Amino acid sequence: xxxxxxxxxxxxxxxxxxxxxxxxxxxxxxxxxxxxxxxxxxxxxxxxxxxxxxxxxxxxxxxxxxxxxxxxxxxxxxxxxxxxxxxxxxxxxxxxxxxxxxxxxxxxxxxxxxxxxxxxxxxxxxxxxxxxxxxxxxxxxxxxxxxxxxxxxxxxxxxxxxxxxxxxxxxxxxxxxxxxxxxxxxxxxxxxxxxxxxxxxxxxxxxxxxxxxxxxxxxxxxxxxxxxxxxxxxxxxxxxxxxxxxxxxxxxxxxxxxxxxxxxxxxxxxxxxxxxxxxxxxxxxxxxxxxxxxxxxxxxxxxxxxxxxxxxxxxxxxxxxxxxxxxxxxxxxxxxxxxxxxxxxxxxxxxxxxxxxxxxxxxxxxxxxxxxxxxxxxxxxxxxxxxxxxxxxxxxxxxxxxxxxxxxxxxxxxxxxx
Amino acid sequence: xxxxxxxxxxxxxxxxxxxxxxxxxxxxxxxxxxxxxxxxxxxxxxxxxxxxxxxxxxxxxxxxxxxxxxxxxxxxxxxxxxxxxxxxxxxxxxxxxxxxxxxxxxxxxxxxxxxxxxxxxxxxxxxxxxxxxxxxxxxxxxxxxxxxxxxxxxxxxxxxxxxxxxxxxxxxxxxxxxxxxxxxxxxxxxxxxxxxxxxxxxxxxxxxxxxxxxxxxxxxxxxxxxxxxxxxxxxxxxxxxxxxxxxxxxxxxxxxxxxxxxxxxxxx
Numbered sequence: 001x002x003x004x005x006x007x008x009x010x011x012x013x014x015x016x017x018x019x020x021x022x023x024x025x026x027x028x029x030x031x032x033x034x035x036x037x038x039x040x041x042x043x044x045x046x047x048x049x050x051x052x053x054x055x056x057x058x059x060x061x062x063x064x065x066x067x068x069x070x071x072x073x074x075x076x077x078x079x080x081x082x083x084x085x086x087x088x089x090x091x092x093x094x095x096x097x098x099x100x101x102x103x104x105x106x107x108x109x110x111x112x113x114x115x116x117x118x119x120x121x122x123x124x125x126x127x128x129x130x131x132x133x134x135x136x137x138x139x140x141x142x143x144x145x146x147x148x149x150x151x152x153x154x155x156x157x158x159x160x161x162x163x164x165x166x167x168x169x170x171x172x173x174x175x176x177x178x179x180x181x182x183x184x185x186x187x188x189x190x191x192x193x194x195x196x197x198x199x200x201x202x203x204x205x206x207x208x209x210x211x212x213x214x215x216x217x218x219x220x221x222x223x224x225x226x227x228x229x230x231x232x233x234x235x236x237x238x239x240x241x242x243x244x245x246x247x248x249x250x251x252x253x254x255x256x257x258x259x260x261x262x263x264x265x266x267x268x269x270x271x272x273x274x275x276x277x278x279x280x281x282x283x284x285x286x287x288x289x290x291x292x293x294x295x296x297x298x299x300x301x302x303x304x305x306x307x308x309x310x311x312x313x314x315x316x317x318x319x320x321x322x323x324x325x326x327x328x329x330x331x332x333x334x335x336x337x338x339x340x341x342x343x344x345x346x347x348x349x350x351x352x353x354x355x356x357x358x359x360x361x362x363x364x365x366x367x368x369x370x371x372x373x374x375x376x377x378x379x380x381x382x383x384x385x386x387x388x389x390x391x392x393x394x395x396x397x398x399x400x401x402x403x404x405x406x407x408x409x410x411x412x413x414x415x416x417x418x
Numbered sequence: 419x420x421x422x423x424x425x426x427x428x429x430x431x432x433x434x435x436x437x438x439x440x441x442x443x444x445x446x447x448x449x450x451x452x453x454x455x456x457x458x459x460x461x462x463x464x465x466x467x468x469x470x471x472x473x474x475x476x477x478x479x480x481x482x483x484x485x486x487x488x489x490x491x492x493x494x495x496x497x498x499x500x501x502x503x504x505x506x507x508x509x510x511x512x513x514x515x516x517x518x519x520x521x522x523x524x525x526x527x528x529x530x531x532x533x534x535x536x537x538x539x540x541x542x543x544x545x546x547x548x549x550x551x552x553x554x555x556x557x558x559x560x561x562x563x564x565x566x567x568x569x570x571x572x573x574x575x576x577x578x579x580x581x582x583x584x585x586x587x588x589x590x591x592x593x594x595x596x597x598x599x600x601x602x603x604x605x606x607x608x609x610x611x612x613x614x615x616x617x618x619x620x621x622x623x624x625x626x627x628x629x630x631x632x633x634x635x636x637x638x639x640x641x642x643x644x645x646x647x648x649x650x651x652x653x654x655x656x657x658x659x660x661x662x663x664x665x666x667x668x669x670x671x672x673x674x675x676x677x678x679x680x681x682x683x684x685x686x
C-alpha cells in the first residue's frame with residue numbers, strides 16, 4: 001500500500017482589506033469610484049482612508065504524506081489553519097502555492113448536514129445530500145439501508161428533517177458521508193454535536209473505514225476522540241506544520257504549547273470566599289515529571305503548584321476538589337487529614353501531587369482553598385485549573401467505555417477454596 | 419488526482435460529467451420545495467401569467483389598440499410570455515442561486531456551474547405551465563398551429579442558451595457585488611417592456627427594427643409566435659441577431675463564471 005495524500009509546500013493566502021468592513025464589494029462603490037476617475041475627480045489625500053491591504057497566510061509551506069488506510073488526526077488551535085487545509089484537500093478552495101496529490105475520490109464532511117433541506121424528508125435528504133457529496137443514484141440506493149440503519153432514523157424517514165432532533169440530524173448526516181464509497185474520508189469537528197454513545201459509534205465506523213484500506217482525516221478540538229481513533233497526528237500552529245508523528249506524542253506537544261493554560265493567574269472573579277489574608281496568586285498543572293500539561297491518560301499522576309501569598313502567621317491547611325464537566329464534585333483532598341502547616345508572612349510555593357487517580361476520560365476543573373484552625377475559609381478559588389483525561393490508559397490501551405467515574409485500582413486474587 | 423495552485427481547471431469538464439446527477443437532484447429539490455412550501459403552489463405559477471395576459475390584453479389591445487396581426491390578442495400575449503417568463507424567472511432565480519446555496523458552496527466541492535444551471539432548469543416548469551395555458555387558449559379560439567410548430571425546439575434552444583449565459587454571468591457578479599440582487603429584478607421589469615411581450619414586434623417602425631433586434635429576446639419572442647400562430651410573419655434579421663447575441667452572451671457568461679469560480683468559496 002502506497003501513499004494516499006501527498007502535500008508539497010501548500011500555501012494559502014487571503015488579502016485582508018482593513019478599510020472594508022464587508023467581505024464583499026458593493027457595486028455602487030465600484031461605480032462611484034470609477035466615475036470619480038472618469039471625471040478627473042482625484043481623491044484628495046485623507047478624504048477617505050486608503051484601504052490597507054494585508055496579505056495573510058492562512059497556511060504556509062505545509063508538506064506531508066499520508067499512507068493508504070491511515071487514520072490521521074489534525075489538531076491545532078483556532079486559526080491554526082486546520083479548516084483551510086481541509087478546504088484545500090476537499091477542493092473547495094484552491095491553494096495559492098504548492099500542490100496536493102490525492103489517490104482516489106475524496107468525501108468530506110466539513111459540516112453537519114451540508115445541503116440538507118429542512119422541508120424535505122429524511123429519505124429525500126439522503127438522496128440529495130448523497131448527490132451533493134458526489135454519490136451516484138445507484139450508489140445511494142445500494143447503501144440506502146445501511147445508511148438508515150446506522151443513523152437509527154427508520155421511523156422518521158418520511159418526516160421533514162426540520163422536525164428532527166439535533167441528534168438525529170447529526171446521525172443521518174454522518175451516516176451518509178460514512179457510506180460514501182470514497183478512498184479518502186475527511187471529517188471536521190462534527191461529532192461534537194452528537195451524544196457520547198453515537199460518538200463512539202462514529203469512531204468505531206471510522207476505524208472500520210480505515211481498516212478497509214480507506215484513508216481517514218479527522219479534525220477535532222477534543223483530544224479524546226483523536227487519541228482513540230488516530231494512529232498519527234498533524235499539529236498545525238499559525239498556518240505552519242509544527243509536527244507530525246504518533247498521536248500521543250503530538251498531543252502532548254500540543255498541550256505543551258498551551259503554556260497559557262498550564263499556568264493560570266488567579267483572577268478576583270474566581271474567588272468564592274476568603275478575606276485576603278492568604279491568597280493564591282497562580283496555579284500550574286503538570287505531570288509528575290514537571291512537564292506542563294493539560295491532558296492526561298487514565299491513571300496518570302497530576303501535580304499542581306500554587307503560588308501563595310500570606311499576611312498572617314498561623315497554623316493552616318489547604319484543600320483541593322476535582323469537579324467533572326457537569327460540575328459534580330468527584331474527589332476531595334484535605335491536607336489536614338495528614339498535617340497542619342505553619343505559615344508566615346511572605347510568598348510560598350505549595351505543591352500537590354496525586355497518586356494515580358484513574359479518572360475516566362472527560363474534562364475536569366479544580367477548586368482549591370485554605371482553612372484556618374477553626375475551619376473558616378482563608379481562601380477559596382473556583383475553576384482555577386482545568387485538565388482533560390484522554391481515552392487511553394497509561395499503558396496505551398484504548399479506553400473501552402467501561403462504567404464509573406473513576407477507575408479503581410485494587411488487588412484481586414483468586415484461589416481455590418477448600 | 420493533483421490539486422495545484424492555479425491549475426484546478428484540468429478536471430473541470432470531466433467533473434461536470436461526474437456530477438451530472440447532482441444537477442438533476444438540485445432541480446428536483448427546488449421544485450419539490452416550491453410545491454411543498456406554498457399552499458397554492460402550482461396555482462401560483464398559473465395565476466401570474468393569466469393576470470399578466472389580462473392586463474396586457476386590456477392595456478395594449480383594447481386601450482392602446484395595437485395591431486395583433488389577425489391573432490386574438492390574449493393568444494398573442496401568451497405566446498410571448500412562454501419564452502419571456504422562462505427567461506425572466508430563470509435569470510432572477512439563477513442569479514441568486516449561488517448566494518442562496520452559499521452554505522453548500524463553502525463546504526463541499528462540485529463544479530459550481532451546476533448551481534445556476536439547475537436553477538434555470540427549474541424554470542422550465544414555468545415554461546410547461548405557460549404552454550398548457552396557451553394550449554387551452556388556442557383551443558378556445560380554435561387556432562390550430564401549422565407545421566411550423568416543429569421549429570419550436572429551435573427557439574426554445576435559443577432562449578435556453580441566452581438564459582444560461584446571462585444567468586452564469588449575473589450569478590458570478592452577484593457573489594462579487596451583492597447589490598446585483600436589486601439590479602436584476604429591475605432589469606427584468608424594464609426588459610419586459612423593451613421586448614415585444616405585450617405587443618407584436620411589427621409596431622416598431624421599419625427604420626428602428628435593426629436597433630430593436632439587438633435585444634436578443636426580440637428574435638426569440640417573435641420566433642415563438644411564428645412557430646405557434648399561423649399567419650404570423652417573422653423578421654429573420656431579428657432571429658439571426660438574436661441567435662448571434664445569445665451565443666456571444668453564453669460564451670462570455672461561461673468565461674466570466676469560470677474565471678471567478680475559483681475564488682467563489684473564498685468570497686461568498
